Amino acid sequence: MEGLSEVHSVTAVKAELGFSRPSEVVDDHDVRGLRRAVTRPIDYDFSQQFEYRQCKVQDLCASDQPSTNLLDSGFETIDLAPLRGLQSLLAEVKAVGEISNDQARRLRRHLRGGIFPLGSGKCLKMLHIAPEGLVMRTGGPNGLKVAPHLTMTEMNHHDVAQAIHGDQDVRGTPLKQMMRGKAPWLFRHQTPDGSNRWSPLVLVNLWIPLQQITRPLTLMDRRSLDASNHQLRYALPTESFLDRSDDMRLNDIWSFLHDDSQQWYFHSRMDHSKAYVFDTLGEPHGSFILPGEDVAEQYYLHLQELCGQLLAGGVKQRPAASTVALPADTTLPLRKAIKSMASLVASVPLGNPGKPAVDAWLTRVREAMDCVVRKSLEMRVVALLLPDQWPFNRR
Numbered sequence: 001m002e003g004l005s006e007v008h009s010v011t012a013v014k015a016e017l018g019f020s021r022p023s024e025v026v027d028d029h030d031v032r033g034l035r036r037a038v039t040r041p042i043d044y045d046f047s048q049q050f051e052y053r054q055c056k057v058q059d060l061c062a063s064d065q066p067s068t069n070l071l072d073s074g075f076e077t078i079d080l081a082p083l084r085g086l087q088s089l090l091a092e093v094k095a096v097g098e099i100s101n102d103q104a105r106r107l108r109r110h111l112r113g114g115i116f117p118l119g120s121g122k123c124l125k126m127l128h129i130a131p132e133g134l135v136m137r138t139g140g141p142n143g144l145k146v147a148p149h150l151t152m153t154e155m156n157h158h159d160v161a162q163a164i165h166g167d168q169d170v171r172g173t174p175l176k177q178m179m180r181g182k183a184p185w186l187f188r189h190q191t192p193d194g195s196n197r198w199s200p201l202v203l204v205n206l207w208i209p210l211q212q213i214t215r216p217l218t219l220m221d222r223r224s225l226d227a228s229n230h231q232l233r234y235a236l237p238t239e240s241f242l243d244r245s246d247d248m249r250l251n252d253i254w255s256f257l258h259d260d261s262q263q264w265y266f267h268s269r270m271d272h273s274k275a276y277v278f279d280t281l282g283e284p285h286g287s288f289i290l291p292g293e294d295v296a297e298q299y300y301l302h303l304q305e306l307c308g309q310l311l312a313g314g315v316k317q318r319p320a321a322s323t324v325a326l327p328a329d330t331t332l333p334l335r336k337a338i339k340s341m342a343s344l345v346a347s348v349p350l351g352n353p354g355k356p357a358v359d360a361w362l363t364r365v366r367e368a369m370d371c372v373v374r375k376s377l378e379m380r381v382v383a384l385l386l387p388d389q390w391p392f393n394r395r
């Protein structure tokens with residue numbers, strides 16, 4: 001494989017992000033004067049509803065990148081490393097690949113009441129982790145379904161989000177019913193038809209990457225969003241993963257149209273020692289496929305095939321070395337993961353190597369293949385914005 005020995009550090013990648021198609025936009029018949037993206041059945045062809053547009057996505061791990069903060073940009077990262085018990089729990093969930101009810105209870109216990117410093121001289125006190133919306137997502141490289149036999153439940157086996165979206169309309173279902181229409185008065189928010197910039201109460205998503213060498217989350221600096229022209233109401237059907245009454249079957253979220261002026265960010269290196277907090281009430285976000293993931297997918301499938309051959313009696317001949325060059329903007333972590341898979345393909349034991357050699361190779365292969373599967377946890381948190389000074393930030 002060419003280029004694997006070179007060390008590249010990228011500051012931005014070119015990637016396809018999924019936006020609503022302009023042909024799917026209609027005028028809303030509501031009194032709010034907004035536009036809406038048409039709701040289609042849950043199994044409707046993605047490409048009919050959404051279009052992929054090439055965007056520059058800047059890597060916040062690179063030097064000289066702007067800093068982001070929750071209040072202005074709509075998102076920032078918080079440090080989870082000091083919470084040792086939480087870190088052990090997240091490592092457990094990452095290893096198993098799904099979260100149990102008991103682990104979800106422990107996760108909530110670790111976070112409830114936690115205080116995290118933010119930019120802008122504020123800190124975030126987590127008051128309540130919502131019972132609904134705690135979700136673990138898993139996605140293979142380049143969109144590969146790595147566990148197609150597993151059925152999506154309320155918490156587990158969710159695919160990564162392909163379309164750029166905002167998670168909740170402050171005036172929409174289910175907040176409207178749950179808070180009897182008071183949510184816009186209680187929660188700080190900014191929407192195309194109104195804002196509340198004085199409330200210290202926020203509804204945020206806490207998004208914890210268990211590993212995201214592939215399919216990372218991207219978030220927009222919402223100061224670059226023209227909300228009145230590009231933010232659309234969208235009713236998301238939820239019956240495939242939530243058991244709700246008929247009046248709350250459609251979740252009112254936001255969809256977005258593409259525009260060249262929008263600024264997008266991601267982290268090429270991020271594990272569960274950090275997490276994103278972002279505004280649930282409209283911050284545009286979604287996952288994307290990194291340059292080079294198609295190569296990772298090919299090695300993943302190659303290793304899967306070799307594992308099958310080895311367990312079925314042995315590999316007779318090593319596959320020829322690949323001559324595929326990785327794109328110049330392949331991130332360093334992905335480049336390393338591909339290199340590791342390439343060396344395992346080249347070192348597969350031939351003939352009758354004996355059980356210890358086979359077991360050793362299979363263990364390394366499982367680790368290398370697992371590395372390129374994106375795993376993340378997300379939940380919704382009611383939190384308070386406080387000055388980052390004593391006694392407000394007292395733990």
Ligand SMILES: [Fe+2]
Binds near residue numbers: 161165166167285
């Ligand atoms: Fe989301």
